[in-house]
Amino acid sequence: MVRISGAVLIALLAAGPAGAEVVAPQQVIFDDGAVPSSLTGVPGNAEVGRTIAVDRKLGNCLACHENTDLAAEPFHGEVAPPLDGVADRWSEAELRGILINSKMMFEGTIMPAFYRDTGYSRILPDFEGMTILDAQQVEDVLAYLLTLTE
Amino acid sequence: MKIRTITTALAAAVLASVAPADEDADLVVEGETLITRAPAPAHVENLTEVLSGWLFRSDETQALQTDDFDNPGMIFVDQALDTWDEVDGAAGKACASCHEDPSSLAGVRTTMPKVNEDGELWAMEDYVNDCRTTRMEAEPWKWESQDMLNMTALVSLQSRGMPMNVAIDGPAQSYWEQGKEMYYTRYGQLDMACANCHEDNYGNMIRADHLSQGQINGFPVYRLKWAGLGSIHRRFKGCMENIRAEPFKRGSDEFTALELYLASRGEGLSVEGPSVRN
Numbered sequence: 001m002v003r004i005s006g007a008v009l010i011a012l013l014a015a016g017p018a019g020a021e022v023v024a025p026q027q028v029i030f031d032d033g034a035v036p037s038s039l040t041g042v043p044g045n046a047e048v049g050r051t052i053a054v055d056r057k058l059g060n061c062l063a064c065h066e067n068t069d070l071a072a073e074p075f076h077g078e079v080a081p082p083l084d085g086v087a088d089r090w091s092e093a094e095l096r097g098i099l100i101n102s103k104m105m106f107e108g109t110i111m112p113a114f115y116r117d118t119g120y121s122r123i124l125p126d127f128e129g130m131t132i133l134d135a136q137q138v139e140d141v142l143a144y145l146l147t148l149t150e
Numbered sequence: 151m152k153i154r155t156i157t158t159a160l161a162a163a164v165l166a167s168v169a170p171a172d173e174d175a176d177l178v179v180e181g182e183t184l185i186t187r188a189p190a191p192a193h194v195e196n197l198t199e200v201l202s203g204w205l206f207r208s209d210e211t212q213a214l215q216t217d218d219f220d221n222p223g224m225i226f227v228d229q230a231l232d233t234w235d236e237v238d239g240a241a242g243k244a245c246a247s248c249h250e251d252p253s254s255l256a257g258v259r260t261t262m263p264k265v266n267e268d269g270e271l272w273a274m275e276d277y278v279n280d281c282r283t284t285r286m287e288a289e290p291w292k293w294e295s296q297d298m299l300n301m302t303a304l305v306s307l308q309s310r311g312m313p314m315n316v317a318i319d320g321p322a323q324s325y326w327e328q329g330k331e332m333y334y335t336r337y338g339q340l341d342m343a344c345a346n347c348h349e350d351n352y353g354n355m356i357r358a359d360h361l362s363q364g365q366i367n368g369f370p371v372y373r374l375k376w377a378g379l380g381s382i383h384r385r386f387k388g389c390m391e392n393i394r395a396e397p398f399k400r401g402s403d404e405f406t407a408l409e410l411y412l413a414s415r416g417e418g419l420s421v422e423g424p425s426v427r428n
Contacts, residue, residue, distance in 0.1 A: 060357070064356060075355070075357045075358040076355070076357075077355050077356050077357050078354040078356075079351050079361075110346040110347070110351070112339070112342070120337075120341060121335065121337050121338070121395075122390075122395045122396045123338055123396065124338065124391070124394045124396050126394075127394050
């Protein structure tokens with residue numbers, strides 16, 4: 001009985017946010033650059049988000065942002081504000097909006113939009129129609145960022 | 151003990167690769183001080199000073215360029231000197247047949263790219279191939295071929311120390327405008343323009359990379375990462391791929407226009423080719 005429940009649970013997890021609609025990149029609704037509602041309805045996993053933040057092919061947050069919590073990782077960038085205490089400075093909704101498409105809040109920023117799949121010029125064919133992170137990865141990174149308080 | 155030694159050596163190597171650049175250093179090559187800092191020309195609105203990429207490299211990389219025996223790019227200059235005298239093509243000519251000594255091409259690099267007699271913007275590679283096909287009746291070299299890289303290194307060396315000074319008016323103006331527009335256009339999934347990194351953020355680290363102004367006065371460059379010489383357009387291609395953008399082709403009108411605009415942003419900086427970068 002227990003075993004069956006476990007299997008069902010795994011199946012549900014594997015299928016993603018059962019019952020909750022994943023918000024497609026073009027359906028995201030911004031409010032002054034912020035996005036109040038979750039993209040997936042599934043709470044983000046901060047540990048996974050931390051890994052994504054480091055991964056050069058995913059978040060690669062360290063390329064531009066210094067982050068004391070990741071001091072063990074070499075090479076922190078200087079292009080953007082440090083992430084230390086970022087959760088004290090921004091609300092969850094604001095951070096979600098910044099991750100999805102920071103240009104909605106900061107016009108002209110160098111920061112890539114991590115959940116936008118159109119409007120690019122000369123995108124490499126491998127990335128055509130794709131976002132840098134998927135919806136749950138955005139929520140995971142968001143959960144991680146919310147742990148960065150001072 | 152042995153392991154300890156190896157570990158220490160490794161650590162030293164790692165440290166060396168991330169050693170902070172000495173942005174105040176002077177580039178003295180074989181006793182000649184090259185211009186690595188110059189007041190920004192009037193047509194570069196958002197900079198007050200233009201800076202050679204050499205200033206942004208580690209002490210070790212900087213040092214490689216100060217002595218021609220240490221500069222790994224000079225081997226290829228020697229190879230080009232051999233080619234210079236070799237007859238090739240149906241016309242029975244070598245470079246030397248028309249140009250005599252390479253030093254006759256002093257100053258050429260400072261004006262590249264340049265509009266030709268037909269009004270087209272040509273990079274140095276285009277002029278080299280025009281010589282080969284029209285005058286020598288030989289096969290053109292591929293843009294990134296070793297022969298071409300060697301020859302552009304040899305020709306660049308003849309202008310070493312002379313300030314970059316490309317024409318951007320008259321017939322060059324429309325190409326320059328095209329290059330400028332590209333410089334400020336965001337490309338690729340990372341949605342970045344040249345200016346985002348090389349105008350707004352030079353001097354900053356982007357992960358392990360120390361951002362320079364993206365000047366091209368040092369090309370062709372011996373890049374340690376490439377373990378060889380590379381062209382300006384190869385570097386452009388790499389930059390575009392980094393931002394997940396479909397690059398233009400080497401030798402394309404687009405890259406040549408961008409090259410002109412970047413060359414103009416380096417007006418006043420010494421030609422350094424072949425320079426050494428990481």
